[in-house]
Amino acid sequence: MTNTDTNLSCGCRLLSVDDAVQGAVIPLALLYPAIGTESEERFGPYPLEVAKDAPPAAGSWPLVVISHGNSGTPWAYRQMAKHLVQAGYVVALPAHTGNTRLDNTLAGTAANLENRPRHISLSIDAALGDAVLGAHIADARVAVIGHSIGAYTALAVAGAQPWTGPHESKGAPPSPVKVRADSRVRALVLLNPATPWYVAGSFSEVRVPILIRTGEQDKLTPLEHAYRVIDGVPDASLVEHKDIPGANHFAFMSKFPPEMTRPNFQPSQDLPGFDREAIQPELFADITAFLTRTLCAV
Template structure:
């Protein structure tokens, strides 16, 4: 099996006047070591040589005040199944700096970040990526981000507009995006008809104990896209809003840190294998991958 290569870089957003931290994970030759990314650890081969072949790109969009490393185990799983994975941190809406939360600027920035990250990935690994073959995985407001970059037309909501009237959010669709995976998506920014231009296959996964984005958010997608038959909706019994993230390190797992908590009797580790298989099977159907990865050779 190929190693999980890792390149760390920063992407310039000239509109936001900010840098977007980005990790690219990819099938590689090399020796993996356990690396720390803040409080999170993952076995990767830093700056290792990519294996031969071309692979689809999967971009992961994290939730509000989040981090892409909360989806590290999913990312590694996808690399091992023949995908290159981009893990951007949405500057201004992360655990380190959340000063753009609940603003119209954040709603515009996030989809643009995805396009900039796709551009950067193709620049970095152009000989190893299938042309114009991208999927986006989005959790919570990351689900909003995925829908917006795939053609959704958002409007500001009550948090963003405050005393101002609703206004459209200007987003440029990226037609390289061919499939979406929505994990407990937040969709309140899409009015009726706003998702009609979303015409790509969608896998939507929700939990029946989610009080942050309850079933109305999922119905916005099912009722809003151009073709409901393009959406596969799976509900995990007992799962809440944060249950699709990797388990947090022990020092972060505490009752006051809600993302680390699951409903009584539910353990997110128990669903990870099934969740990952559902996602990789959907991606295989929609954006494809290589039949098999070569065995790893250190270089």
């Protein structure tokens, strides 16, 4: 069972995960229910109150992995992650090396499509094998939250078969992307999903509950991307979808620090009359309730 004790601290451990296939290191942060005093830490430009390396609270907690968007960072979802920790989850935040704000050299390549789902499985391995947290994670209770191409990533981990698109194929015929499903993943949350790499039949093996939230004003991944999933999975009754009025593609991300909030940095901007902070309490509550139903039901 999860714990909604907001007196729990948000612990934080920073790990480095080796990806032998990519020949790269995946930065991984683990946030978890902890006993300790929080203080503000900065992860690049992103502030968050955490208790670094604090002892974990007693109990066995479900694991949630968050997959960030293209050229992004997991810290753009830090408030969502902390909310989940306070609700009794361990949250893994991998940075998809080659497709981050600091290193975007693999964007638009088949290698990136192959690497991202593997990063999720490696993050699950690292969390379960961690000397401090491993004993506190319920290994049969794992969910993945993905935003934009992060939702592509979550679907691939859950058994979807992607194909290369025009960017990746470079004029060659589309080909199946080499990905491997991870049976430990029991539920998905997809936020403004990017799904152009999926075709008819791609979702035939996706049989886990899915929560989808889309932005009514999302011009980058409009509603058709979500309906590719809803119409493609074998059992549409496992999908819960809501379209958020006024929300754009970036509305589900945490508010950016003041020094990053400027008109020419699109992820920091909401449309006139919309406030991402105002909708996030309901969003977080919906995600938490969904994860409780799907991961914690006996």
